[in-house]
Amino acid sequence: MTAYTATVTVRLKHGVLDPEAETTRKALERLGFDLEGLRSADRFEVDLDAESAQVARERADEMAERLLANPTIHDYDVEVSERE
Amino acid sequence: MTIAVVRFGGSNCDRDTVAALEHLGIDAEIVWHEDGLPDEFSGIFLPGGFSYGDYLRAGAMAAHSPIMDEVREAVEAGTPLLGICNGAQIGCESGLAEGAFTTNVSARFQCEHVHVRVENADTPWTTAYEEGEVLELPIAHAEGRFEIADDALDRLEADDRILFRYCDADGNVTEEANPNGSKGSVAGILGVHDNAAVLMPHPERSTLPDLGHTDGRGVLEGFERSGT
Numbered sequence: 001m002t003a004y005t006a007t008v009t010v011r012l013k014h015g016v017l018d019p020e021a022e023t024t025r026k027a028l029e030r031l032g033f034d035l036e037g038l039r040s041a042d043r044f045e046v047d048l049d050a051e052s053a054q055v056a057r058e059r060a061d062e063m064a065e066r067l068l069a070n071p072t073i074h075d076y077d078v079e080v081s082e083r084e
Numbered sequence: 085m086t087i088a089v090v091r092f093g094g095s096n097c098d099r100d101t102v103a104a105l106e107h108l109g110i111d112a113e114i115v116w117h118e119d120g121l122p123d124e125f126s127g128i129f130l131p132g133g134f135s136y137g138d139y140l141r142a143g144a145m146a147a148h149s150p151i152m153d154e155v156r157e158a159v160e161a162g163t164p165l166l167g168i169c170n171g172a173q174i175g176c177e178s179g180l181a182e183g184a185f186t187t188n189v190s191a192r193f194q195c196e197h198v199h200v201r202v203e204n205a206d207t208p209w210t211t212a213y214e215e216g217e218v219l220e221l222p223i224a225h226a227e228g229r230f231e232i233a234d235d236a237l238d239r240l241e242a243d244d245r246i247l248f249r250y251c252d253a254d255g256n257v258t259e260e261a262n263p264n265g266s267k268g269s270v271a272g273i274l275g276v277h278d279n280a281a282v283l284m285p286h287p288e289r290s291t292l293p294d295l296g297h298t299d300g301r302g303v304l305e306g307f308e309r310s311g312t
Contacts, residue, residue: 016186016231017187017189017229017231017265018187019187019188019189019190019191019229019265020187020191022191023191066148067140067144067148068140070141070144070177070184072176072182072183072184072231072232072233073184073186073231
């Protein structure tokens with residue numbers, strides 16, 4: 001078994017309104033920042049032990065499918081790295 | 085008949101719901117989610133509140149409570165289910181209904197009275213009303229914006245599964261009368277099974293005469309009409 005960290009990033013699908021990001025963008029502009037756009041995302045770092053990076057990825061994928069993301073509004077991606 | 089009102093950690097409309105149902109002569113009892121559904125019940129109510137503090141997404145955690153497997157089985161077997169507010173969010177997160185209720189376009193919690201128009205009066209939950217009738221109901225949510233893929237919304241409309249849309253006092257569905265940015269101004273829909281319904285407005289807060297308005301009682305009376 002190898003120790004991995006699977007990083008799951010959950011984003012709103014393209015075209016789904018993100019009122020919190022919009023509010024944040026306005027607040028940044030109020031602070032004087034110049035920006036074209038802003039998107040927010042949730043990032044989950046899951047520490048797990050698995051036989052291979054592929055197995056770790058599959059498990060993180062299932063976590064995203066079943067709980068971390070809502071497929072109606074979200075896309076997600078998973079990155080796996082070995083953990084010290 | 086007894087309606088099982090499922091209490092999760094953070095539910096807070098459960099007692100209001102029991103009071104409203106009992107006022108209508110419908111027996112109801114609160115069921116703690118960890119205890120599972122009782123041996124005998126004739127309907128299921130997922131009440132409003134902030135289950136699990138709305139962590140992750142509103143309703144996401146409660147949707148995976150073990151009791152929800154029993155709830156899904158019961159609904160598939162024909163048991164009537166009503167999910168209100170957080171209960172509607174749980175209903176969508178658990179696959180009992182399509183779509184999702186997510187952050188209001190205002191990005192704020194909104195507690196106000198709204199108008200909704202009855203879109204389909206041919207369901208147990210709406211047969212007390214006329215199609216096109218305008219009800220005044222309270223909302224209290226931060227994540228009530230209905231989101232769904234365009235083609236899925238088209239299917240809901242084609243199948244007449246939309247129960248209520250936000251509207252103005254005269255029944256006009258307009259952008260201004262849409263309190264949270266819901267797609268299609270959708271306030272409530274039938275679930276995947278016809279015996280289930282989810283909606284963001286609170287009919288149980290519009291049932292007791294002491295509260296000043298009773299437009300919501302017809303929705304709760306749906307349990308009597310579902311006749312299990």
